[in-house]
Amino acid sequence: MNRYYGYLVFLNMVVNVFVYVPQILIRERFDGAVNAILLAVPIGMLIMFIFIKSLRRYPARSLQEILDSLLPGWLSRPLAFLFASMYMMAGCITMLSIGDTSVRYISPEAPLLLAVFMFLIVVCMAAAHRSRQILFLIEMILILDVPLILFIIVKAFWNRSINWDSVAVVGMSYTHLPSWTAISGATYIFSGYTNLVVFNKAFPKPISPRWIWLFGPVGLGVLISSFAVPIGFQGADGVSDYIYPWITTSDSMRVELGFIERVLPLFLLLYAGISMGSTIVHWHVALYLVKEALPSSWSLKPAATWTIFGTFAAFTLIFAFLFNEQNISELGSGWIRLRFPCEIFLVLLVLIAALRRRRTV
Amino acid sequence: MILRRLLTVLLAIAAAGSLNGCGFKDIDKRFFVVAMAVDPADNPDKLYKVTVKLAIPSPSERFGSNDYTIVSEETDSIAEAVRVIKSEVDKELDLGHMKAIVIGQKLVEQGNMNKLMDWFIRRRDIQNIAWIAAGNPSGKAVLDLRPHTERLPSNMLFMSFGQFGTETAYIVSEYLFDFHRRLKERGLDPLLPIIEVRDNQQVSINRSIILDKERQRIVLQALDNKVVNSFYQGIGKYDIRVDLNDGFFIIAAENCKGTFTLNTRNGKAVIHLYVRVNGIVEESTVPLSKEKLSMYERAAEQQVNKRVLSLFYKLQQAKVDPIGFGLRYRARHTGNPDQVWRDWLRLYPEAEFKVQSKVKLMSTGQIE
Incomplete structure (x- = not known):
């Protein structure tokens, strides 16, 4: 397995805290969130495996080329636009979420629009680079951030304030069937592989599925900690009072002998980095999906990239201008619900294409 | 290429220019609230008497350099009280360093703790790891102590809890977030240490209150307190x-x-x-x-x-x-x-x- 592929998947796992996955699971904690987590691992791993396996028949090809081999152009191009809009929204929501939290916790006097705008500048500049450069970028982000995030998580699990009985109270709801939203939220963890629709071109050799089973236990660990730690800290009944349960939880830890006693600033800083990385990846994918779906006479023009990013940025700014915190979080949950069927649809398309190719070759 | 770079730089400058800097205020224009107390109001028409303890920084940190000033206000809500207090001092209040919350024991007896805690939990800048305790005879009396052994105002309270300074099984320590959790969690009831004012600017913290979800139910004496603490x-x-x-x-x-x-x-x-x-x-x-x-x-x-x-x-x-x-x-x-x-x-x-x-x-x- 190429390690850069691992980074793509892992980045998506870590960023879940900022895209409303814990909120969705915690909202349904007494109605099957536990089973959703347990089910998400086999489901997520299975579709990831199918996707990787199918993509081996298309080494270094992008989604557009795969779709073109399967469908006529008038169908494949709108489909590519549909997927591109999903990626655009993914980046958009992460950015709105990090913008909202940074306004709230770091600089309360700054308007949301301005905070989002500042993030937009950095993200667009970075996402316009070549795929390989973006892979290097997320490697750096992960190497810098993940050790400290692990420190926070280990600190949380060893904390005297975490009450495992509260976690067990929630665990006792294992008899409930999970809802669609909960499964959709929980499988988000594993969906980093879909970035291959564009990044596949950056890998000289196809990804071998040999080591991907490792993501099963890792994903389960990530899901459990992002679900159980806030419950253990804030109580099975009280945790739903908080709009950002993880931020509150990071504020509930104390590093007595650290440079700073509160974990909150450290947590926000780390997750700002992680969220930016995730947004950059998503918008990079969206950019190339759109570019390849457009006729080459348009997409090769130098202004194409900036026109596309200008559109993305305009959407984000309009959302930031119109929406309050409640709308943003509803938009996030809505997107997560829609994401799962889209992902399955994408994997099915690639699978069918791969099966067809075997027959024709 | 050069044009594009120039454009980005201009964009960044424009964005930076729109930050009008009101988020940043010099440290000499701020008052740091180190502790806060809520008591029942003396005036029967009002609900709470809110007291904030403002640290006065001293040039050198030594024993006894714990100057402070105390401001009280009576209103029906904590938010109003803090806003009114802002009009009574000359500097901006900064609540980010508040590490102790003392609730008058009379207020704990009256109940309605959920309503009282709302402000503390809702505010984004209040530390979740602030210590919370009940004050006897009142929260204000606890705040208005000037022990000669302190290097910073209210440091005595911060050192007493969490086995940070003194290590003893007589002191039950309670974080703000834990108190809120216990107010909500069915099957885990809240508890509050009682800080009692003694002569000579001293306190004793060896009793505690056990609450149901709203008000004081039972006061534990020192010996019982030890047992509770071991569990x-x-x-x-x-x-x-x-x-x-x-x-x-x-x-x-x-x-x-x-x-x-x-x-x-x-x-x-x-x-x-x-x-x-x-x-x-x-x-x-x-x-x-x-x-x-x-x-x-x-x-x-x-x-x-x-x-x-x-x-x-x-x-x-x-x-x-x-x-x-x-x-x-x-x-x-x-x-x-x-x-x-x-x-x-x-x-x-x-x-x-x-x-x-x-x-x-x-x-x-x-x-x-």
Whole structure:
């Protein structure tokens, strides 16, 4: 397995805290969130495996080329636009979420629009680079951030304030069937592989599925900690009072002998980095999906990239201008619900294409 | 290419220019609130008397450099009070360094704690790791102390809790977020240490209040407080007095940890409490013999059993549960959470407690 592929998947796992996955699971904690987590691992791993396996028949090809081999152009191009809009929204929501939290916790006097705008500048500049450069970028982000995030998580699990009985109270709801939203939220963890629709071109050799089973236990660990730690800290009944349960939880830890006693600033800083990385990846994918779906006479023009990013940025700014915190979080949950069927649809398309190719070759 | 770079730089400058800088205020234009107290208002028309303790920075940090000023305001809500206080001081209040919240004991007796805590939880800049306690005779009296041993205002409170400075099993420490959790969690009741003002600018913090979800139910004295602490935080530094026929001796426990298991048989809950104590003898009125250590251990165990049982039956009678037996019951039973909780409410008043303690004496100290 190429390690850069691992980074793509892992980045998506870590960023879940900022895209409303814990909120969705915690909202349904007494109605099957536990089973959703347990089910998400086999489901997520299975579709990831199918996707990787199918993509081996298309080494270094992008989604557009795969779709073109399967469908006529008038169908494949709108489909590519549909997927591109999903990626655009993914980046958009992460950015709105990090913008909202940074306004709230770091600089309360700054308007949301301005905070989002500042993030937009950095993200667009970075996402316009070549795929390989973006892979290097997320490697750096992960190497810098993940050790400290692990420190926070280990600190949380060893904390005297975490009450495992509260976690067990929630665990006792294992008899409930999970809802669609909960499964959709929980499988988000594993969906980093879909970035291959564009990044596949950056890998000289196809990804071998040999080591991907490792993501099963890792994903389960990530899901459990992002679900159980806030419950253990804030109580099975009280945790739903908080709009950002993880931020509150990071504020509930104390590093007595650290440079700073509160974990909150450290947590926000780390997750700002992680969220930016995730947004950059998503918008990079969206950019190339759109570019390849457009006729080459348009997409090769130098202004194409900036026109596309200008559109993305305009959407984000309009959302930031119109929406309050409640709308943003509803938009996030809505997107997560829609994401799962889209992902399955994408994997099915690639699978069918791969099966067809075997027959024709 | 150059044009594009130029454009980006211009864009960044434009964005930076639109930051008007009102988010940043120099440190000499700020007052740091180090502690806050809420008491019932003296004026019968108002609800709360909110008191903030503002630190006055001193050029050098030394013992006794704990200058402060105190501002009080009576209103119906904490938010209003803080806004009014802002109009009474010349600098901007900064609540980000508030590390102690003292609630007057009278207010805890009156109840309505959920309503009171709302402001503290809702504000984004208040630390979740602030200490929370009840103040006797009032929260304001606790804040208005000027111990000569402090280097910073209110530092005495910060050092007393969390075994940060003094290490003792008599002090129960409670974080703000934990208090809120316990106000919400069914089966785990809140508790608050009581800070009592003594003469000579001193305090004593060896009693605590156990609350139901709204108000004070029972006040635990120092001896009970120790037992609660061994279950709540597993703190050692515990002393046990053991009576013998002709005198008594005191065990200094290095660690003392309480755990429990919960069984339900024939519709009756049985709670087994286990206490493990490791310690040495620290003082004795009678000569002790090394050979008889195990006999002393048995005597100590009986003593511990008696104390633990009397405390838990007391808590049961007051219908409070700060250790979380109810939470454990919920954690072991499936089904509708509300139904499970109603079952427990039926079971708890008749639950039976059984204690098994294990005292291990390492030595009789430096002498026999």
